[in-house]
Amino acid sequence: MNGVTGRMGTNQHLIRSICAIRAEGGVRLADGRRVMPDPILVGRNADKLKDLARANGVTRWSTDLNTALANKDDTVYFDSASTGLRPKLIHQAIAAGKHIYTEKPVAPTLSEALDIYEAAKAAGIKHGVVQDKLWLPGLLKMKMLVDSGFFGRILSVRGEFGYWVFEGDWQAAQRPSWNYRKEDDGGVIVDMLCHWRYVLDNLWGEVKSVSCLGTTHIPKRWDEGGREYKATADDAAYATFELAGIDGPVIAQINSSWTTRVRRDDLATFHVDGTLGSAVAGLTDCWTQARVNTPKPVWNPDLPQTIDFFDTWEKVPNNRDYDNAFKVEWELFIRHLHDDTPFRWNLLEGAKGVQLAELGLKSWAERRWLDVPPLKA
Known part of the structure; x- marks a missing residue:
């Protein structure tokens, strides 16, 4: 090891x-x-x-x-x-x-x-x-919903990943400093698009194309020794993917950020909408809303919202034991x-993650959509 x-x-x-x-x-x-x-x-x-x-x-x-x-x-x-x-x-x-x-x-x-x-x-x-991440309890529950046909035709996936990583000056950073140096192979695109490739491919459909925008929101940070350094790698990425879903194209959007403050169910959440139902999965839990249980809000900005939207979702039960992923x-x-x-889940699957990260960086640099070709190995 x-x-x-x-x-x-x-x-x-x-x-x-x-x-x-x-x-x-x-x-x-x-x-x-x-x-x-x-x-x-x-x-x-x-x-x-x-x-x-x-x-x-x-x-x-x-x-x-x-x-x-x-x-x-x-x-x-x-x-x-x-x-x-x-x-x-x-x-x-x-x-x-x-x-x-x-x-x-x-x-x-x-x-x-x-x-x-x-x-x-x-x-x-x-x-x-x-x-x-394929064996996280929340995503195993999500996979069960997909396999059971709960969603009907899947339309879209919206992912939110990240949290605020402290800069290291007045409060120590909770991630290593090399993550923010491009010369040390840092960057959220290289790190997270490798994950999103296998998550998207295995749960909702093979990734066919990508559009990605990266940025470095925090230009300077402090390392483990308290020394100030320039952040040369991206600390946030905003990506859209086209997937080849079982029943047709699926649009996926995933924001990955080490510069966001969390007001959601977990540090990573995936919201999936389908014709027959929707679900939101975190790392451990998953919530569903079926077509017949969907509320019918009416847009009226002049009155306070009367529907507690979070209360209209139902948690998927823990019907089995879940071990460490x-x-x-x-x-x-x-x-x-x-x-x-x-x-x-072999080295070729690992190469697919590197491929998507490379294309994400290229998409950002060239400001355009890029197709994800099959790997010829």
């Missing part, structure tokens, strides 16, 4: 996924056997690695990636390091014969992402990309390795 000393790598991948799986006795296979992950933590800071390993009952750690990759007993390479280093590190792991599981974006550019995929395919190894995908990947079960 390379690069897991960062916030996401520590909390979601190590503690809530691998350590949680170990605490449960491993991943159960089809024949009843269990696979127990035995992680070795790899990174550059020995003190951080030692402390992280000790705190989580992990016995192995190293600052020497080459030596770790040389161990034949360690069959999977997981990458949560910086995006810029990822292609080189993954190629190195593929050359060492490791299966690959990696965070996104899988590479800074589409060409690099496709190179990684082709190398993995040529090597005959198995590979996967983190696409965690990252852990769910880790378990699916481990079963893919040992039971050869299908696992479609």
Whole structure:
């Protein structure tokens, strides 16, 4: 596990996924056997690695990636390091014969992402990309509504993601400073359009075209050491997508911003309108409004609104247990390795996310709509 000393790598991948799986006795296979992950933590800071390993009952750690990759007993390479280093590190792991599981974006550019995929395919190894939001309880409920035909013909999707990330002067920022430096592969478009690609493709329809406007609303920030720096990457993106829905075209709009204050149900919400009903999903909950329960407001700006619109929606019940989204995908990947079960969230799917981010940046630069061509791999 390379690069897991960062916030996401520590909390979601190590503690809530691998350590949680170990605490449960491993991943159960089809024949009843269990696979127990035995992680070795790899990174550059020995003190951080030692402390992280000790705190989580992990016995192995190293600052020497080459030596770790040389161990034949360690069959999977997981990458949560910086995006810029990822292609080189993954190629190195593929050359060492490791299966690959990696965070996104899988590479800074589409060409690099496709190179990684082709190398993995040529090597005959198995590979996967983190696409965690597909297993969030709110989006699983949304997927259930889509599959049940609740919406009728889906018309549109409106997504709102983000929150106010403090600048770091009088209150510490809750995101790392590299996120706001283009030269360090930062930017909300590169970060979030990779997510939106797999969310849109898997829930409402394949992305066919994109129009995106990015901006840097906050031009200067302060880093982890309290030093002022220039924000060179976009901190907000306003994107529109055309989707190939099952019953016809779907229009999707998603705002992604680290410069907005939240007055909605969750840090990310997706509002879907269809001919027979609508739904709004957050990270954990989902609300519905069927055609027969839709209120009939009349526009009258001279009188206060008498309808409590929030009260006219019904929450989808928790009719099943929901596990951590990252852990769910880790378990699916481990079963893919040992039971050869299908696992479609691979490096090619990861490349699709990089493709959409590249096209989003190009759309912004050229101020125009761009088609999203199929990837030829």
